[in-house]
Amino acid sequence: MGVRIGVLDLQGDVSEHLLAFREALALAGRDRGSSVVPIRSAGEITGCDGLAVPGGESTTIARMVDRKGMRKPILEFPGGIFATCAGLILLASAVEDDRRFSPLGILDVTVRRNAFGRQRESFEQDLRFQGEDEPFHAVFIRAPVITRTGARVRILARIPRGIVAVAQERHLGVAFHPELSRDRRLHLKFLEGLQV
Amino acid sequence: MKLEELRFGTELLKRGFASMQKGGVIMDVVNADQARVAEEAGAVAVMALERVPADIRKAGGVARMADPARITEIMEAVSIPVMAKVRIGHFVEAQVLEALAVDMIDESEVLTPADEQFHIDKTKFTVPFVCGARDLGEALRRIREGAAMIRTKGEAGTGNVVEAVRHMRNIMGEIRALQGRSRQEMADRARALEAPVELVIECAERGRLPVVNFSAGGIATPTDAAMMMQLGADGVFVGSGIFLSSNPSRMARAIVEAVHHYDDPKAIADASRDLGEAMKGLDIHLLAKEEVLQTRGR
Numbered sequence: 001m002g003v004r005i006g007v008l009d010l011q012g013d014v015s016e017h018l019l020a021f022r023e024a025l026a027l028a029g030r031d032r033g034s035s036v037v038p039i040r041s042a043g044e045i046t047g048c049d050g051l052a053v054p055g056g057e058s059t060t061i062a063r064m065v066d067r068k069g070m071r072k073p074i075l076e077f078p079g080g081i082f083a084t085c086a087g088l089i090l091l092a093s094a095v096e097d098d099r100r101f102s103p104l105g106i107l108d109v110t111v112r113r114n115a116f117g118r119q120r121e122s123f124e125q126d127l128r129f130q131g132e133d134e135p136f137h138a139v140f141i142r143a144p145v146i147t148r149t150g151a152r153v154r155i156l157a158r159i160p161r162g163i164v165a166v167a168q169e170r171h172l173g174v175a176f177h178p179e180l181s182r183d184r185r186l187h188l189k190f191l192e193g194l195q196v
Numbered sequence: 197m198k199l200e201e202l203r204f205g206t207e208l209l210k211r212g213f214a215s216m217q218k219g220g221v222i223m224d225v226v227n228a229d230q231a232r233v234a235e236e237a238g239a240v241a242v243m244a245l246e247r248v249p250a251d252i253r254k255a256g257g258v259a260r261m262a263d264p265a266r267i268t269e270i271m272e273a274v275s276i277p278v279m280a281k282v283r284i285g286h287f288v289e290a291q292v293l294e295a296l297a298v299d300m301i302d303e304s305e306v307l308t309p310a311d312e313q314f315h316i317d318k319t320k321f322t323v324p325f326v327c328g329a330r331d332l333g334e335a336l337r338r339i340r341e342g343a344a345m346i347r348t349k350g351e352a353g354t355g356n357v358v359e360a361v362r363h364m365r366n367i368m369g370e371i372r373a374l375q376g377r378s379r380q381e382m383a384d385r386a387r388a389l390e391a392p393v394e395l396v397i398e399c400a401e402r403g404r405l406p407v408v409n410f411s412a413g414g415i416a417t418p419t420d421a422a423m424m425m426q427l428g429a430d431g432v433f434v435g436s437g438i439f440l441s442s443n444p445s446r447m448a449r450a451i452v453e454a455v456h457h458y459d460d461p462k463a464i465a466d467a468s469r470d471l472g473e474a475m476k477g478l479d480i481h482l483l484a485k486e487e488v489l490q491t492r493g494r
Contacts, residue, residue, distance in 0.1 A: 010456065011240060013215040056216050057240040057276055064238065064456065086216070098275070113275065119299035120322050122209045123202045141212050142277065142299070180212050 002033025003196045006048035009038035010064040012056020020179040024187035045073040053087030062101040080170030088173040108150025115145035138176035205322030210344035214408040224435040228273035237448035241277040244270040249353030250436035259307040261289040284493040285311025294323045305492035306352045318342030332370035336391030349490040350413015355477030357420040364427045374400040418454030425458035442472035
């Protein structure tokens with residue numbers, strides 16, 4: 001059956017997310033009748049089965065969410081949310097040492113922004129993923145890290161410096177950028193979890 | 197690649213950083229207060245400078261990398277990425293900025309060039325670079341040297357968008373003209389552009405530059421910014437246009453709004469209301485030849 005994925009199009013690597021989800025749907029043989037669409041206004045959120053909150057500048061994206069009245073429709077969104085890097089910060093319950101914006105509190109986690117330092121410290125690394133035999137190639141760009149997880153949260157991947165991937169109900173939150181590497185396993189996992 | 201092994205400064209990390217800036221506004225700032233105003237308005241990054249380009253024009257003399265104390269002050273004031281400029285070819289200024297851990301280095305024609313033959317070999321750095329370009333050849337030569345992001349040059353410090361428009365139209369038009377050509381014709385074109393044929397083919401296939409392409413050099417109003425987005429920019433740099441306007445905080449926010457709603461004239465109209473005076477600006481045709489910045493570095 002067709003599935004509709006919305007990618008929050010406020011700022012950041014939106015086109016990479018659109019492309020990654022289109023590839024994943026094709027790999028799953030579910031591209032017919034499905035659509036992956038950019039979401040630019042609050043009214044477009046409800047029609048989707050899944051929502052992706054892309055990477056970008058979390059401060060900028062958070063401000064746009066509020067200016068465009070998207071906070072409430074995202075909080076009330078019944079489908080799954082795929083949150084990447086800045087998106088993970090936006091969906092967290094708390095952000096360490098940052099009072100400039102209040103995160104949405106959809107994922108029961110605390111995150112630390114720019115946990116590894118500045119761009120010079122951005123890195124690529126192969127990760128062990130829970131339930132996967134093959135490692136996952138992860139691209140960390142000025143990435144956050146998860147410093148606390150609540151009871152409902154499953155930890156999917158961690159590195160010595162902290163937790164970098166989690167699941168909670170139908171939501172996925174990752175500190176790195178799966179849309180920038182070729183591997184579509186995480187997108188496929190998210191699509192399966194939507195149970196559309 | 198072994199598990200646990202970390203890789204830094206790869207092409208993917210550099211271009212990926214630029215991708216995270218897309219749809220955003222990068223603002224020139226000269227101190228911590230301005231940086232905070234920019235961040236508050238929704239800038240995706242700030243460019244730390246000693247003077248904004250219009251003031252560099254007025255000051256005359258040799259324009260160089262900003263004082264590290266100034267750059268550090270700005271880095272400490274905000275959590276968004278901080279970029280800074282080096283002179284074309286001045287690889288030691290770039291080494292210094294990398295040591296300071298700025299997030300991106302702009303090898304910029306706004307400063308006085310340090311080398312008239314070579315640009316910096318940007319592949320030797322961990323920090324990504326953005327470079328200016330007026331046409332496809334310049335853009336692809338910079339990408340070959342390792343630039344992770346391109347910005348059209350425009351004419352900095354004029355508050356006049358005409359050159360930014362010219363350069364964006366040049367690049368997008370030259371890419372459109374490649375499409376439908378045979379590989380032989382593209383190889384021929386690559387020779388004329390003094391650029392690698394693989395990059396020329398990639399442009400033709402994707403209908404755009406292989407890296408993120410922002411617009412810069414003369415954007416002074418929300419409508420200027422939205423026009424550059426409609427012409428194909430992935431985002432905009434605003435130099436003098438914000439802090440030389442009469443109400444920088446409102447102008448900054450309005451330009452952020454206009455970049456987001458670039459295809460919605462009504463939203464751009466709302467963003468443009470009651471902004472006060474935009475920067476005064478200069479007629480490009482009245483600039484003396486030696487005052488033109490865009491011809492520096494080719």
